[in-house]
Amino acid sequence: MNAEVQPAVERLHARYAHALDQGRLEDWPNFFTQNGRYRITTAENEERGLPLPVLYAEGRPMLRDRVQSLRHANIYEPQRYRHIMSSVLVEELDNAHARSVANFLVIRIMESGDTLLFASGRYVDRIVLSEEPQYEERVVICDSSRFDTLLAIPL
Amino acid sequence: MLQRTWPAEGLTRVPYWVYQDADIYQREQDRIFRGPTWSYLCLEAELPEPQSFLTSFVGDMPVVVARDAEGAIHAFENRCAHRGALICMHSRGKAERFACIYHNWTYDHSGNLLNVAFRKGIAGKGGMPADARPESQAPKKLRVQSVHGLVFGTLSEETASLEDYIGPDILPRIKRVMIKPVKVLGKYTQVLPNNWKLYMDNVKDTYHASLLHLFFTRFRINRLTQEGGVFVSNDGAHHCTFTRMIEDQGDAYEKDGMRSAGSGGFKLEAPELLEQEDELGDAVSIQILSLFPGFVLHQIRNSLAARQVVPKGIDRTELHWTLFGFADDDDAMTRRRLMQANLVGPAGYISMEDGAATGFVQRGVAGSPERASVIEMGGSSVGAGDSRITETAVRGLWKAWRSHMSI
Numbered sequence: 001m002n003a004e005v006q007p008a009v010e011r012l013h014a015r016y017a018h019a020l021d022q023g024r025l026e027d028w029p030n031f032f033t034q035n036g037r038y039r040i041t042t043a044e045n046e047e048r049g050l051p052l053p054v055l056y057a058e059g060r061p062m063l064r065d066r067v068q069s070l071r072h073a074n075i076y077e078p079q080r081y082r083h084i085m086s087s088v089l090v091e092e093l094d095n096a097h098a099r100s101v102a103n104f105l106v107i108r109i110m111e112s113g114d115t116l117l118f119a120s121g122r123y124v125d126r127i128v129l130s131e132e133p134q135y136e137e138r139v140v141i142c143d144s145s146r147f148d149t150l151l152a153i154p155l
Numbered sequence: 156m157l158q159r160t161w162p163a164e165g166l167t168r169v170p171y172w173v174y175q176d177a178d179i180y181q182r183e184q185d186r187i188f189r190g191p192t193w194s195y196l197c198l199e200a201e202l203p204e205p206q207s208f209l210t211s212f213v214g215d216m217p218v219v220v221a222r223d224a225e226g227a228i229h230a231f232e233n234r235c236a237h238r239g240a241l242i243c244m245h246s247r248g249k250a251e252r253f254a255c256i257y258h259n260w261t262y263d264h265s266g267n268l269l270n271v272a273f274r275k276g277i278a279g280k281g282g283m284p285a286d287a288r289p290e291s292q293a294p295k296k297l298r299v300q301s302v303h304g305l306v307f308g309t310l311s312e313e314t315a316s317l318e319d320y321i322g323p324d325i326l327p328r329i330k331r332v333m334i335k336p337v338k339v340l341g342k343y344t345q346v347l348p349n350n351w352k353l354y355m356d357n358v359k360d361t362y363h364a365s366l367l368h369l370f371f372t373r374f375r376i377n378r379l380t381q382e383g384g385v386f387v388s389n390d391g392a393h394h395c396t397f398t399r400m401i402e403d404q405g406d407a408y409e410k411d412g413m414r415s416a417g418s419g420g421f422k423l424e425a426p427e428l429l430e431q432e433d434e435l436g437d438a439v440s441i442q443i444l445s446l447f448p449g450f451v452l453h454q455i456r457n458s459l460a461a462r463q464v465v466p467k468g469i470d471r472t473e474l475h476w477t478l479f480g481f482a483d484d485d486d487a488m489t490r491r492r493l494m495q496a497n498l499v500g501p502a503g504y505i506s507m508e509d510g511a512a513t514g515f516v517q518r519g520v521a522g523s524p525e526r527a528s529v530i531e532m533g534g535s536s537v538g539a540g541d542s543r544i545t546e547t548a549v550r551g552l553w554k555a556w557r558s559h560m561s562i
Contacts, residue, residue: 040502045341051493052341052478055502058494061424072421073369075508146344146473147501149510 001092005129009090009100012133013123017083020153025070028154029063033128037137038063040155042145043121054142054151066154076152078111081118093126097136100125104140106155108148116148119155161562166550167535168527171520174350179560180469187448187559188214188466191314193300193307193321195450195463196220196230198477200304200337201247206264209247212465213308214448218297219243219253220306223264228301230308231266232294242294266294302326303333305452305461321446322388324539328395328444331435332454336482340492345474345501347510349517351449351466352556354474357513358445359548361385361396362532367512370504373421383441384541390558391537391551392447398543400431400440428494431456445548447555455505457488458495470517474510476500 012031019027032038040054057063070076088102101124108118121142128136140155159176162168173179188194194213197220201209208221210233217233219242235242235255242253242262252269253262259272268290276282283289297308300317307317318326347354357363365371383398423429431440434457442454449464463475476499480492499506520526530553533545537554540547556562 042341042343045343048341050339050341051489052343053493053496054343054500056493056497059425062428065423065425065428068421068423069370069373069504073373074504075367075369076511145342146346148346149348149501149514150345150507151502152507 001090005092005098006088006090008129008133009098009125009127010088012127012135013085013088013100013102016135017085020155021081021083023080023153025067025153028067029060031135032060032063032138033134033136035059036063036135038135038140038154039138040140040142040151042142044145046141054147055154070152074152076150079153080109081153081155082107082109085123092129096129098127098129098133100127104155118148119151120144121155159562161557162527164527165535166537166553167529167531169356169530169553170525170527172524173556174353174517174520175469175524177469180350180466182560183466184214184216186561187556189216189310190559191309191311192448192559193309193314193317193446194448195446195461196299196306196308198304198337198339198461198479199228199301199306200339200479200482201477202228202306204249206249206251207247208243208250208253208264210243210245211463213297213310214466216295217241218308219266220299220308221250221253221264228299228306229265230297230299230306231262232296234294235260236268236289236292236294237271260289262294266296268293303329304337305329305333305450307450321393322390324386324388325393325395325444325446328386328397328442329452331437332442332444332452332459334435334481337459337479338482338484340478340480340489340496342475342477343500345476345510347472347474348470348514349472349510350470351464351472352552353513353516354464354472354509355445355447355449356549356552357509358443358451359394359552360546361543361548362546363512364505364543367508368505374423374426383543384539385543385545385548386539387537387548387551391554393445394548394551395442395444396543396548397439397442400433400438428497429456430491432488432491434488447552453499455498456495457491458499459492460499 016031038057045052084105086103091099106119108116119142124139125135126137128134196211202222205222205224205226211218211220218230219233220230222228233241237260240255240257242255261270263269274283299308302317381398385396387394444452451462453460460476460478465473467473498504530546530549533547537547537551
């Protein structure tokens with residue numbers, strides 16, 4: 001594998017996490033290719049071969065709709081995330097594509113200070129390698145099927 | 156003994172102690188969940204073959220739901236006769252019998268105690284006396300009945316048949332959705348930081364939808380100006396509300412200066428997410444149906460789901476969502492249902508606020524158990540109507556609740 005691929009993928013993951021953790025939702029769709037897919041699911045549904053997503057978007061317009069709705073329609077208590085990522089495995093598929101699996105923890109911090117381990121799981125990604133790598137597909141597989149109150153900000 | 160008195164105004168006031176009081180919670184478990192009501196357990200489709208089982212709840216009480224070798228569905232308390240341990244620790248599977256892990260007492264698919272390990276001891280030593288009656292503490296058995304593929308259980312001999320319990324106003328609205336065999340698309344659980352009744356009265360509150368869930372109105376998807384209506388069963392216990400598919404071009408929200416008005420020209424860039432096929436043939440875009448005490452069936456465009464409301468203490472409730480389609484769905488319909496899954500659940504465009512709003516009530520009333528909700532939209536009665544600017548179904552919930560609780 002080209003020695004630059006692993007750090008390039010890890011940089012993409014890190015930039016993605018920082019954007020969400022800093023509340024820069026408008027930047028979120030741009031981490032995906034024009035037709036990029038984003039899906040949050042649970043390990044249980046995945047293992048049982050059940051297709052139900054918790055959240056699903058196909059292409060940047062749908063990703064932007066999610067952001068627009070979070071900004072202007074949905075009501076949720078002020079909150080922040082802190083993403084912690086580890087164990088990033090990268091496999092180069094060809095000159096232009098890579099596959100990545102990474103572990104994540106997402107901690108949710110409410111305005112009151114209440115801090116909760118909100119989600120843990122795996123990112124399973126297909127990435128287009130270029131000057132600025134992007135997700136062609138990002139599947140977020142949550143370890144637990146249980147979600148506290150609501151899932152507003154994407155994982 | 157409880158010393159609680161309902162406000163003199165009647166059903167237009169709901170005192171906040173109903174969401175806070177530990178004695179009330181225990182009495183609800185006894186009189187409502189373990190009393191003469193039917194609790195939703197699962198879909199028949201979740202028990203696909205003989206000897207399939209899953210674990211579920213009736214209020215606090217854990218239950219096993221299982222098909223026997225002949226395919227009949229049974230349900231029994233998930234509590235071993237011996238020491239009270241869970242008989243079954245798995246959420247689903249297939250089993251010839253159930254064995255408690257603690258001392259290996261075994262049960263059949265209807266909860267009958269089959270075998271007590273070393274009951275007669277070994278080589279004449281140990282074991283139980285010949286007149287011991289461990290069966291006297293056997294797990295409770297539920298009466299089980301299904302309606303259109305939905306499985307319910309009750310612990311009371313007094314409960315009317317399931318169809319009579321649901322009644323002639325609501326039953327046809329279940330049949331309207333459950334028109335053929337279903338297939339499960341997946342499940343998840345939403346944990347709500349509030350009393351279970353706050354979720355049930357949210358579901359029955361036809362007035363809140365377009366005011367709390369701004370996605371509806373911002374993108375002009377559902378407004379109270381659209382044609383719709385509400386049904387409530389005679390005893391107030393169950394309800395059904397619906398909205399027709401006609402697009403609203405009016406400006407009632409704008410005239411009232413509503414926070415949820417569609418100002419700012421918001422439009423979805425990818426509205427195909429919402430495209431509905433009128434598969435039920437009656438041009439209804441949304442139908443929300445609830446059965447007392449804790450079941451909700453929804454059709455939101457082509458999203459179909461059963462929601463089971465499981466109380467987990469005074470101020471904690473689990474909402475178990477099971478989304479489904481029909482067994483004969485083609486790929487395009489499955490895709491539509493998965494797209495529209497974005498509308499519901501913990502990340503749902505039009506449902507994520509429910510957990511927040513009901514949690515806000517739980518927190519807001521912390522210092523005022525003696526104060527009460529004002530529930531006067533649509534007057535003081537409980538009944539059907541063609542306006543959804545009403546709280547008639549919420550009053551129905553409290554009518555039924557008070558009757559069960561003798562409060």
